[in-house]
Amino acid sequence: MVKELLKGGVKLYLCEACGFAYKEKKWAQKCQEWCQQQHSCNLEIIQHAVPLE
Numbered sequence: 001m002v003k004e005l006l007k008g009g010v011k012l013y014l015c016e017a018c019g020f021a022y023k024e025k026k027w028a029q030k031c032q033e034w035c036q037q038q039h040s041c042n043l044e045i046i047q048h049a050v051p052l053e
């Protein structure tokens with residue numbers, strides 16, 4: 001399960017494996033699946049991530 005997070009009124013979805021946040025749940029899910037299986041980051045996926053400050 002990806003983690004949901006509210007930041008400035010915007011809902012973000014967090015990959016629990018690597019900590020990247022996404023506006024779309026599908027990307028967070030893809031990221032988490034990838035991270036758990038490959039133990040690395042997929043650039044095609046993380047380019048959709050939004051920075052957390």
Ligand SMILES: [Zn+2]
Pocket residue numbers: 015016017018019020031032035
């Ligand atoms: Zn990830």
